[in-house]
Amino acid sequence: MLLTLLNHQWKSRYRSSVFQKSLALNIIMGLLILYFGGIFLILGFTLHKVLAELFPGQSPVAVFNGALLFYFLIDLFLRFLMQELPVLSVQPYLHLPVRKAKLIHFVLLKSVPSMFNFICLLVFVPFMVTAVIPFYNPGAATAWLISLMGLTCFNNFLLIYFKRQLSTKPVLTLLFGIIVAGLVGLDYFGVFSLVAVSKAVFGTILQQPWLVVVPMLLLAAAYLLNYYYLKAHTYPEELTVRQNIQVEGKGIVFLSRFGELGKLVELELKLIWRHKRSKSLVTMSVIFLLYGFLFYRGERYMEGFVGLIFVGIMMTGMSMFSYGQFIPSWQSGHFDAILTRRISPYQFYAAKFWIFVPVATLAYLVTLPYGFFGYKIILINTAAFLFNIGVNVFILFFFSVYNTSRLDLSKSSAFNWQGVGASVYIMMLPVMILPILIYLPFGLLDVPYMGVAAIGLIGLIGFSFQRQLLQWTANRFVQHKYKLASGFRHD
Template structure:
């Protein structure tokens, strides 16, 4: 049965319009994978030399072991933001004589060959071959590698479970996120040392390779938790699709798995790609990625968290700011059609939310090399990323109902003030000043790093309660939709 399901998935992929028509997209995706893979491989090959220079006189293996627990915590965060839930169109199989358990097993096992699970091996394997094997032997090194791989799978299944719980029990996911953040805070204040714990745990595996069985038990527990949850919630009545909320859109099969919201995202992407004004804003946003070079090269600015927060918000959020300032004016030319279609405001704004999350996360990843100027930049930009997707997104949605000016998409953005109103400038004030105001009390108390953490936690809380915030946004939109329609009808 697993072989049959794999065959069906492969046929669905290569018969899709993405595989057949979006050759350029596949080439770009492949080049990005090769680019980041090459970076990780180079880091892995040069890791022994790099650790020897940064930590002279210390055992490189001990130093590397001390970093692994931090890696797993960061990996949890990146998975929460970027990793997709493994899906399978199980509805067509439920009326067939196929055991539900096999379908669930396939859905879970499908998540293992993921970039998040395998890409770090490009660093780990060269480092193991060059440093761990000569010091501890091949057997202990392989047990160490196996333990790391099992803990990566544990992260995978834990995040799958909590992301599924996000829609039904957002508080549970929020508490999980706070627990992870709390570990880092406790390490910062000196309650205990994550570095020492990580070094002891992975060092013990090298000394006693049989301890590699412990991560296997953790993976089994997380797998069983996911299996039981999916098996209890895979019923036709829970998978039914409401026909009253259909959107039209064809072409990007990858997005169809997300239902009506995926179709709306597809239509939004086509709108951006086909019109001069939206493309010119996208091009303009790329230049802001180099904004950090103005500040990060100055040592005095690196000592000021206020400056770093301001710059971090801009370089990670500028694509969202540029596009979001004209929501929903982008649809002004066919706004009446949107009001007459069976598309809920919740779906309309949810599609824009996930576009914002995607572009902000991509901007964050592209600015990671700024970390060579100092570790503070990575800390601040991570907090800025969370704040942008969890707070600034909904600030944009709040002010969107005041964008009543019609927008001509055929015109470029340079020297064009069409659609620009006072609400755009007012909107930027809380988006830029609020994170600084959150940080300042902590600065005055002498714990500036916790101020940055507070900014990130507020953004994480906003993202965790995105469902509730989107419902509020939809109600806010309904109160102003006729005012928007009236404004868009005026030439």
């Protein structure tokens, strides 16, 4: 049965029209994997020497063990961004004499041969040979390596479970994210040391190899968690009900108060929530709010203004930039239908504007606690927020008429270059450089806070003239709508 399912999956992929179109991209990705795989392999054989030079007087194995918990947390983060769920079209098999358990096991095991699960071996195995075995017996080193691979696969199945729960129980996934972020935060503020915990855990496995059963039990628990979840959600009746619910949907009562504009906002929110690429962009934008922990730590960095303005623009506007760079390509699949409806271009862009403003406001509020690192972070982020909703949003709209590439919303954003054209890169230049150019004259005159105030004031003026700017955007859309429609009709 396993061979039969593998054969069906191969035929489905090979016969797909997408296979030939993505062949060149797959070749490029394969070459990149070989390139980075070679780098990781070299790193694995030389890492013990690098650690000995960077941490003189400490055992390279102990230093490596101390970084492993951070590695697994980063691994979870990268998987959340880029790893896609293993899928199988189950319905065609459910009426056949095929045990449901076999189908579920196939779906779960299909995720094991993944780049995320095996690329780490290019570092772990050489490091074990060069650093671990010379100081510990081969049995203990093998148990240590099995533990690392067990935790890697544990991450794999744990992330799959929470990604599946994201659509049905978002609160549970949010709680999981808060726990992970909380661990990092507690380490950052010195409540306890993840490095010390990591050294103790993996050092104990080297001293007591029988403890390898603990990672194996965690792996088994994560696998069973996925198994029983899928087993409870693969009935034909439930699949049909879920499909009907997605098609019918429910209106958002609050938005209905705003008439046609509210309906357009509601449709836009449904588009974001129901498709892979838009949801993944939103997820990346939320995670990006932790970006400040990387930049607000250095005292030298905190003394300047240009870098903080750049970070403030990005943190308060990343959600707006990541989604807005593909306007109006999000509607490329039904763009002709939009042109035939009585929807004015002004309403079309106003709906997007009133999605961006609350989202940017929420991002700004979330960044306010960074003010504990320095009061000027609050001032700069406030100015950056005003500039984003008063100027940068209209820069996005200005360049939107050049986005003539069609988007496939069912695909994730990871390694997906569809719709990414020259206009996207050109658009980001004024978005990032313009506020810095506004600040520079004041910085050169040694009145930096006046420069920050100027950025915020210009943003506030732009927001005050939103109606006129939206009308100007709508007029440009009318001039380019047929060019957009022609571009969206071609894959």
